[in-house]
Amino acid sequence: MTRHYETVIIGGGIIGHSISYYLNKSGVHTAVVEKQTSGRKSTRAAAGMLGVHTENEGSGTYHQFCETSRSLYDELNEQLRELTSIDIGLSKFGMVELAGSQEEKERLLVKKTAFPNLEWVESPTLREMVPSLSTKALGGLYMKRDGHVEPRNACEAFKRAALRYGGELVEDCTVLEVKKNREIFTVYLDSHLLTADHVVIASGAESGRWFETTGLTNPIVPTKGECFSIKLRENPFKEALFFSDFYIVPKPDGRYIVGATSKAGDQTSHTTAGGIAEIMKRLFSFFPEWRSAELHDFWSGVRPGTKDGVPVIGEHPTTSGLYFATGHYRNGILLAPATGHLVANMITKKPIEPSVQKLFSPGRLTKKGEEIYEYSN
Ligand SMILES: Cc1cc2nc3c(=O)[nH]c(=O)nc-3n(C[C@H](O)[C@H](O)[C@H](O)COP(=O)(O)OP(=O)(O)OC[C@H]3O[C@@H](n4cnc5c(N)ncnc54)[C@H](O)[C@@H]3O)c2cc1C
Numbered sequence: 253m254t255r256h257y258e259t260v261i262i263g264g265g266i267i268g269h270s271i272s273y274y275l276n277k278s279g280v281h282t283a284v285v286e287k288q289t290s291g292r293k294s295t296r297a298a299a300g301m302l303g304v305h306t307e308n309e310g311s312g313t314y315h316q317f318c319e320t321s322r323s324l325y326d327e328l329n330e331q332l333r334e335l336t337s338i339d340i341g342l343s344k345f346g347m348v349e350l351a352g353s354q355e356e357k358e359r360l361l362v363k364k365t366a367f368p369n370l371e372w373v374e375s376p377t378l379r380e381m382v383p384s385l386s387t388k389a390l391g392g393l394y395m396k397r398d399g400h401v402e403p404r405n406a407c408e409a410f411k412r413a414a415l416r417y418g419g420e421l422v423e424d425c426t427v428l429e430v431k432k433n434r435e436i437f438t439v440y441l442d443s444h445l446l447t448a449d450h451v452v453i454a455s456g457a458e459s460g461r462w463f464e465t466t467g468l469t470n471p472i473v474p475t476k477g478e479c480f481s482i483k484l485r486e487n488p489f490k491e492a493l494f495f496s497d498f499y500i501v502p503k504p505d506g507r508y509i510v511g512a513t514s515k516a517g518d519q520t521s522h523t524t525a526g527g528i529a530e531i532m533k534r535l536f537s538f539f540p541e542w543r544s545a546e547l548h549d550f551w552s553g554v555r556p557g558t559k560d561g562v563p564v565i566g567e568h569p570t571t572s573g574l575y576f577a578t579g580h581y582r583n584g585i586l587l588a589p590a591t592g593h594l595v596a597n598m599i600t601k602k603p604i605e606p607s608v609q610k611l612f613s614p615g616r617l618t619k620k621g622e623e624i625y626e627y628s629n
Pocket of ligand 1 (some may be wrong): 253262263265266267268285286287288289291292293294295297298299300301302303364425426427428455456457458460476477478511512550553554555556577578579580581582583584585586587599609
């Protein structure tokens with residue numbers, strides 16, 4: 253017999269599982285379908301920064317959405333631990349965006365006027381905070397409330413919490429096709445069928461085909477990123493450091509994650525020697541003493557970028573019940589809670605802030621002058 257769900261989510265990364273968590277918590281019976289194992293694609297590769305202020309130059313709808321999402325992590329930290337016993341690794345030590353040139357310093361000082369709660373730290377004080385930092389750093393903007401999480405733990409916690417609320421998970425099954433007939437979607441997996449009242453596309457960098465097959469312009473730009481981690485004898489600092497072309501994220505287990513390259517259009521899964529060498533070069537220009545650090549690991553992942561740099565979150569312009577939640581590029585960990593919350597509110601028909609609806613709307617992908625295809629069979 254074909255199983256029916258109120259919502260089927262395609263993709264078991266942090267975005268799919270966050271949506272499942274908020275939907276099942278609201279009593280909407282939901283299944284996530286994942287073609288491999290949950291949390292092993294872009295989510296697994298992330299450093300986990302919650303860079304509300306590194307990702308915004310001024311306030312506005314996107315900044316507010318980032319703020320909301322990071323604040324949700326404060327409550328999720330406790331709620332997910334209670335439900336699943338998983339520690340999502342929420343760091344409260346803040347982030348510092350550093351200036352490596354006079355031009356960057358001026359840009360950061362302008363940013364400080366946009367966000368008066370951020371604190372400018374002069375170079376000597378910064379070097380007391382961050383031992384072995386070169387004098388190349390001309391100061392930094394301290395973002396006290398921004399931090400990071402452990403992305404794999406956060407994804408796993410969302411997944412298990414959704415299951416605790418009655419959600420279901422179908423792994424090792426690929427969604428091949430989705431069709432709508434009257435008000436019901438049929439979701440064709442490689443092994444069987446499911447039916448649903450709503451379908452959410454949360455397939456990360458592989459989401460592009462779902463725009464194309466539903467008559468929209470494909471906005472997805474898969475963008476490869478490579479990282480490595482090192483271990484230092486002592487843990488010299490706890491703040492995440494964000495430079496113009498690399499970052500360092502200290503994890504509670506003593507790893508320092510250093511990232512990341514960014515290559516638009518590259519979907520390959522291997523880590524290149526050249527990519528790692530490039531980030532090492534950037535790192536050593538600010539931390540020459542770290543050449544002797546113990547290299548711990550290296551990896552890569554493909555970010556779900558978009559052509560206009562904005563995620564796509566919302567209902568298809570003509571196929572009611574079909575939702576997108578993708579294109580989070582380098583902010584999917586930061587934005588997972590707010591995205592899950594937003595999509596759950598959309599599906600349960602709660603009021604949505606119009607500026608948020610507009611910013612992320614799939615309606616912006618309508619092909620001009622062409623009739624929009626609506627699926628049915
Ligand atoms: C190197 C690197 C560093 C990053 N650092 C940060 C950071 O510090 N902070 C931050 O906020 N973000 C960061 N990101 C970005 C973040 O990782 C992504 O935005 C986020 O993981 C996207 O989550 P997702 O669930 O959309 O995608 P994914 O995690 O890729 O999940 C999508 C899932 O869909 C599945 N799928 C695809 N097609 C199908 C199908 N047809 N049927 C079934 N399943 C399917 C895939 O197998 C996959 O598991 C980083 C990314 C990279 C690569």
